[in-house]
Amino acid sequence: MRVMKWSMIALAVSAGTSQFAIASSQDEAKGFIEDQSLTAKTRLQYMNRDYKNGAGNSSSGTAGYRQDTGLSELINYTSGFTQGTIGVGVDAMVMGSVKLDGGSGHRGNGLFANDSDGNPEKTQSKSGAAVKFRLSDTTLKYGQQFVASPVFATDDSRLLPEVATGTLITSKEIKNLELSAGRFTSLSKQTGMGRDSIGGLSDENGFGGKGLTNINIFGASYAFTDNFTGAVAASDADDYFKKQYINLNYTLPINEDQSLNFDFNGYNTKGEKRGDLVDAIGDGTTGVDNKLWSLAAAYSLGAHKFTVAHQRSSGDNGYYYGVDGNGTIFVANSIQISDFVGRDERSWQARYDLNMKTYGVPGLSFMTRYVMGDNIKTNGLGEGKENEWNLESKYVFQDGPAKDLSMRLRFANYRSNGAYSGYSSDNYDTRLIIEYPLTIL
Known part of the structure; x- marks a missing residue:
């Protein structure tokens, strides 16, 4: 599921009508040390998936639930750029996690990798670094890094984030226009310490666990x-x-306290028909061609926001992602458990957000949403249907020694009919996430 959002744009822009910046970012470079920063983020995460209707825990072979608790630390160092025509800098990261709770009988939530005996690892760690160069307002970065492109996005929904290895060029030479291009050669998953540990799409999707090449x-x-x-x-x-x-x-301001926002996202995926792909619906199809789009409309009124969204998927199969990062799904109905991207699936969402700042409690917010999907083609079992209800509360400390410490409680109730039960078994998903970001330098 997706945890981040671009608000981004059409390439068909005439550079001749744009305004160039008077002074570039490199002209204002302060120096390698002078503009450096060091941050640390501590995360405590508890996750419990309680399966219903006798569903088994496929990861451990036991019926019931999956439960894990862990603590992670992510330290990021970012240098400034040296002065001169071409600035040079370095970014580095060190991260690790510790298992606090979660035995082999209830593993499978993706917080920890398994050791050779099939038990969750007690500790894990990895590190990485990247060198960067800047000319004017164009930056080139090579090495290990986090990426937030809608077609290649590293996921950070568990204890540790995915990390990509490769080259990314970002240019902001023209006012209001940002261009980017990159080539990545490996991707480590959230519980994988090796660079090529992502393992590709899952075996059940027909890719045999093959990892990312380029x-x-x-x-x-x-x-x-x-x-x-x-x-x-x-x-x-x-x-x-x-x-x-x-x-x-597009956001339409109505007055000081009201606005209306429209957000459209669309994907077109083209893949080769291959003999090692699973025939998802039993009709001889072995391709991954897919079209996926969503349109959301949100009305904000003071502390309240009301959102409705519609999403559609069509093609040879559902929308596939994972080998290109488990955050690569920027659509409205990708939520806590399901993405609602089955073959020919149609889904609708209703959502309500409340910001308690208006009522004298800054930092406290609530959210609830319900998504229903139907018209899913299956392998001869009839029309697939699914639905999910989410409830979430978050509080961020506004001042004092615990300033910026956040506590987030998430709950999901997922259900699917018999025709679509192979996607995900009925379950209750409960997560507690506590994060404390700290600026050291």
Whole structure:
């Protein structure tokens, strides 16, 4: 599921009508040491999936539930750029996790890897670094890094984030226009310490667990006005598929306390028909071609926000992602458990958000949403249907010694009919996430 959001744009922009910045970022470089930063983020996460209707825990072979608790630390060092025409800098990361609770009988939530005996690892750690160069307002970065492109996005929904290895160029030479291009050669999953540990798409999706070889990505985002932005992006993942993405985001201010926002996201995936792909619906289809789009409308009224969304998937199969990062799904109905991206699936969402700052409790917020999906093609079992209800509360300390410490409680109730039960068994998903970000330098 997706945890991040671009608000990005169409490439068809005339550079001649754009304004160039008077002073570039490199002109204002303060120096390697002078502009450095060091941050640490501590995360405590508890996760419990309680399966219903006698469903088994496929990861451990036991019926019932999966439960894990762990603590992680992520330290990020970012240097400034040296002064001169071309600035040089370095970024580095060190991260590790410790298992606090979770035996082999209840493993499987993705917080820890398993050792050779099939038991969750007690501790894990990894590190990485990247060198960066900047010319004017264009930056090139090579090495281990986090990526947030809608066609290649590293996931950070568990204790440790995914880490990509490769090259990314980002250019902001033209006002309001950002261009990016990159090539990545490996991706480590959240519980994997090796660079090539992502393992590709799952075996059940027909890719045999093969890992990432190379992926090339391109993106462009443009702010047409303060209230209207858009983006396009594309990727080519060797031996898997090619993807194109588009986003349009428009906010209509009504008055000081009211606004209306529209957000459109769309993907087009093209892949080779291959003999090792699973025939997902039993009709001889072995391709991954898919079209996926969503449109969300959100009405904000003071402390309240009401959102409705519609999403559709069509093609040879459902929407596939994972080898290109487990965060690569920027659509409205990708939520806590399901993404609602089955073959020919149609889904609808209703959501309500409340910000308690208006009522004298800054930092406290609530959210609830319900998504229902139907029309899913299955392997001869009839129409697949699924639904999910989410409830979430979050509090961020506003001042004092615990300033910026956040506590987030998430709950999900997922159900699917018999025709679609192979996607995910009925379950209750409960998560407690406590995070404390600290700026050291």
